[in-house]
Amino acid sequence: MTIIGLAKGLRDSAFGIYLVKTETQVNGATLLIVEDDPAMLVAFRDILEGNGFVVSTATNGTDALVALQEENPALIMSDISMPGMDGIELYKAVRQRPNGAAIPFIFVTARGTREDIFAAKALGVDDYITKPVTSRELLAAVRARLQRSDEIMLVQLKAVLRAMANAIEARAGEYTLRHVEAVNAYSQALGLELEWDQDDLESLEFGAILHDVGKIGVPEKVLSKTGPLNEDEWAEMRMHTIYGAHMIEGNPYLDSALPVVRHHHERWDGGGYPDQLAGEDIPIGARLLAIADTFHAMTSDRPYRAALSAQEAFEEILSQSEQQFDPAMVEAFERCWHRGDIAKIHKSVQSIAVDDSMITTA
Numbered sequence: 001m002t003i004i005g006l007a008k009g010l011r012d013s014a015f016g017i018y019l020v021k022t023e024t025q026v027n028g029a030t031l032l033i034v035e036d037d038p039a040m041l042v043a044f045r046d047i048l049e050g051n052g053f054v055v056s057t058a059t060n061g062t063d064a065l066v067a068l069q070e071e072n073p074a075l076i077m078s079d080i081s082m083p084g085m086d087g088i089e090l091y092k093a094v095r096q097r098p099n100g101a102a103i104p105f106i107f108v109t110a111r112g113t114r115e116d117i118f119a120a121k122a123l124g125v126d127d128y129i130t131k132p133v134t135s136r137e138l139l140a141a142v143r144a145r146l147q148r149s150d151e152i153m154l155v156q157l158k159a160v161l162r163a164m165a166n167a168i169e170a171r172a173g174e175y176t177l178r179h180v181e182a183v184n185a186y187s188q189a190l191g192l193e194l195e196w197d198q199d200d201l202e203s204l205e206f207g208a209i210l211h212d213v214g215k216i217g218v219p220e221k222v223l224s225k226t227g228p229l230n231e232d233e234w235a236e237m238r239m240h241t242i243y244g245a246h247m248i249e250g251n252p253y254l255d256s257a258l259p260v261v262r263h264h265h266e267r268w269d270g271g272g273y274p275d276q277l278a279g280e281d282i283p284i285g286a287r288l289l290a291i292a293d294t295f296h297a298m299t300s301d302r303p304y305r306a307a308l309s310a311q312e313a314f315e316e317i318l319s320q321s322e323q324q325f326d327p328a329m330v331e332a333f334e335r336c337w338h339r340g341d342i343a344k345i346h347k348s349v350q351s352i353a354v355d356d357s358m359i360t361t362a
């Protein structure tokens with residue numbers, strides 16, 4: 001996947017975080033096989049298609065480059081010796097393309113001398129398989145490369161989104177120092193306490209990173225106002241949940257965070273926004289994040305009031321059980337508190353925020 005932009009037409013449907021999806025999922029990924037031996041090409045294609053991959057083929061480097069103008073394969077598997085453009089030249093050409101640098105590239109070749117392997121690895125090729133190759137070896141190599149590629153993309157995506165979210169938060173002034181990181185840390189502690197699985201924790205992380213991203217649509221004079229907001233300003237502020245949801249909807253990687261982004265200001269008693277959902281109608285991730293978000297907001301200095309102590313904020317969360325918050329979430333938070341998890345995160349968030357303000361004011 002590649003991030004190509006954050007459009008800023010905020011009052012219309014054109015704004016959003018746009019990602020180009022290059023089929024990086026391990027299952028069902030599109031692969032390009034480049035091989036001049038017809039029997040070998042058919043054999044590779046059959047093995048890979050038989051295991052759920054979508055396969056396109058080319059018989060030399062030149063044809064492969066033509067195919068790359070039409071599609072974004074998740075992986076390229078190429079022979080080296082081919083008529084016309086060989087595998088080495090193809091590899092170099094692919095790496096020079098704007099979207100070619102990140103595509104895993106595997107050589108599958110009969111040329112298996114030490115020098116050949118060394119030359120291929122020196123070029124930076126991701127893997128090198130020598131023929132004859134079993135279907136098991138082939139599948140293992142392809143899956144390992146796709147898996148690794150997905151992991152790297154995910155780390156990069158999170159880093160870019162986090163930087164973007166922090167930049168948006170920074171418009172609201174110093175209170176938001178490390179807000180995204182803090183909310184994520186508290187949320188993950190709660191998710192682990194509730195024994196959420198890896199996929200749900202991942203969605204929660206995207207929710208924590210993006211929960212306030214819609215603030216990009218809220219005027220800066222409202223975000224950074226030091227006094228209490230008037231009714232019109234509150235109306236503007238409440239829109240951040242809707243802007244944020246619009247920004248990520250329809251995005252294959254971020255869709256799972258949408259319920260958190262839209263509903264993190266709903267209240268258990270139905271008095272929240274934007275949709276006045278109540279009780280278990282509020283998506284579970286949003287019920288969880290609401291506690292993490294509120295706890296960090298209360299324990300942070302605001303322009304018009306000093307931070308509450310962690311103890312005071314904890315008591316405030318307890319007092320809002322069944323009003324603002326899901327009682328089951330409050331109980332989970334209480335268990336994390338008594339185990340010392342919350343205090344530990346609070347301490348590390350405070351020390352990072354102090355470091356940041358020293359850097360900012362230096």
Ligand SMILES: [Fe+2]
Pocket residue numbers: 211212240264265
């Ligand atoms: Fe928010």
